[in-house]
Each structure stands twice: as structure tokens, then as C-alpha cells.
Amino acid sequence: xxxxxxxxxxxxxxxxxxxxxxxxxxxxxxxxxxxxxxxxxxxxxxxxxxxxxxxxxxxxxxxxxxxxxxxxxxxxxxxxxxxxxxxxxxxxxxxxxxxxxxxxxxxxxxxxxxxxxxxxxxxxxxxxxxxxxxxxxxxxxxxxxxxxxxxxxxxxxxxxxxxxxxxxxxxxxxxxxxxxxxxxxxxxxxxxxx
Numbered sequence: 001x002x003x004x005x006x007x008x009x010x011x012x013x014x015x016x017x018x019x020x021x022x023x024x025x026x027x028x029x030x031x032x033x034x035x036x037x038x039x040x041x042x043x044x045x046x047x048x049x050x051x052x053x054x055x056x057x058x059x060x061x062x063x064x065x066x067x068x069x070x071x072x073x074x075x076x077x078x079x080x081x082x083x084x085x086x087x088x089x090x091x092x093x094x095x096x097x098x099x100x101x102x103x104x105x106x107x108x109x110x111x112x113x114x115x116x117x118x119x120x121x122x123x124x125x126x127x128x129x130x131x132x133x134x135x136x137x138x139x140x141x142x143x144x145x146x147x148x149x150x151x152x153x154x155x156x157x158x159x160x161x162x163x164x165x166x167x168x169x170x171x172x173x174x175x176x177x178x179x180x181x182x183x184x185x186x187x188x189x190x191x192x193x194x
Contacts, residue, residue: 005028006019006046006048006054007046007051007054007055007058009058009061009124012032012062012065013030013031013062014031014032014037014058014059014062015028015029015030015031016028016040016046016055017029019044019046019048019051020043020045029045032062033062034059034060034063034066034079034082034083037056037058037059038082038083038086040055041055041056041059041083041086041087041093042087049090049091049092049093050092052087052092053093053095053126054096054123054126056086056093056097056100057096057097057099057123058123058126060076060079060080060083060096060097060100060123061100061116061119061122061123064076064079064115064116064119064120065116067112069112072112072115073108077101077104080097083097099122099126100119100123103115103118103119103122104119
């Protein structure tokens with residue numbers, strides 16, 4: 001089965017399949033500027049609530065790399081507002097933006113380089129696991145068959161549960177119910193494979 005990368009981070013750029021052209025053509029667009037990602041979301045290059053959220057998180061991480069250090073907080077907030085205005089009804093978009101804002105808020109005392117790294121990690125997590133209604137998107141790849149899912153979920157090994165959305169966590173739990181290699185460590189909440 002061919003896996004389609006809807007949105008992914010590659011070599012410091014955001015890569016999206018142009019969903020306006022599907023199913024006739026499979027064209028990937030490469031974005032190196034956050035304003036281009038904003039335009040792509042507005043113009044519906046990317047569709048579907050989970051993919052829009054991933055695109056926004058990656059666009060914010062992309063933008064964080066070029067924001068001036070002396071005005072980082074203010075400029076990042078301005079960039080968040082620009083992304084929020086792209087699709088005002090896309091709930092996952094706002095969840096992703098809020099998670100990125102939270103990184104900046106909770107780590108405001110750290111260096112801008114550290115903030116940039118943390119934002120990129122958060123954006124990577126946004127792209128790591130999404131569970132849309134028509135299939136499962138893991139690491140930016142659509143997985144529509146259960147037998148492929150176990151290997152993909154293993155990417156979550158030792159990931160803090162707080163890094164996984166509630167909807168994604170419940171989907172993982174539904175899939176993994178009674179699977180012998182899976183458990184949740186409640187002492188230090190993490191996904192554990194053994």
C-alpha cells in the first residue's frame with residue numbers, strides 16, 4: 001500500500017501534498033517561509049482538521065527560526081494570530097497554535113535557540129500522530145490498514161502522554177486493547193512498548 005505524506009518537515013522546510021489536485025495528480029509543495037504556509041492553508045492546499053493543525057504547527061516552527069531574538073515573544077504571538085486567521089473554524093488549527101504558544105509561555109526564561117528547538121519538537125509531535133476519521137495519520141503518513149498500525153505506533157515508545165492529544169490517546173488505547181506489547185506507565189505517564 002502506498003503511503004501518502006500529507007504534511008511533513010523535511011530539511012528545514014514544510015512539505016505538503018497539494019490536496020486540490022488529488023486524485024488526478026500527486027504534487028508536493030515545498031514551503032520555506034511561514035507566510036507561504038499561511039497562504040497554503042488559506043488556499044486549501046492542505047485539507048482536513050488534523051492536517052491543518054500539523055501544517056500550522058510546522059509553519060510556526062518555520063517562522064520561529066527567522067524571528068528576531070530581541071522581539072521573539074511579540075513576533076511569535078503576531079505569527080500565531082496570522083495562522084489563526086487562515087481558517088477560523090478549524091478546531092485542530094487552534095489546538096496546534098495553543099500548544100505552540102504554551103511552549104513559548106512556559107519556557108520564556110530560556111534562550112531563543114532553545115525555544116526554537118522546543119517548537120520544532122512540538123511541531124514534529126503534531127505530525128507524529130493524528131487520527132482522522134477516514135484513517136490514521138502517523139508520522140505524516142496515512143495508514144488505512146490495521147496491520148500497518150502496530151509498527152507505526154511503536155514510534156511513540158517512551159513519549160510522554162501529555163504530548164499526545166486526548167483523541168489520539170483514546171484511539172491508541174482502542175487499538176492496543178489487550179495487545180501484550182503495550183502498556184501505559186501511570187507512575188510516570190508514558191507510552192511503553194516491551
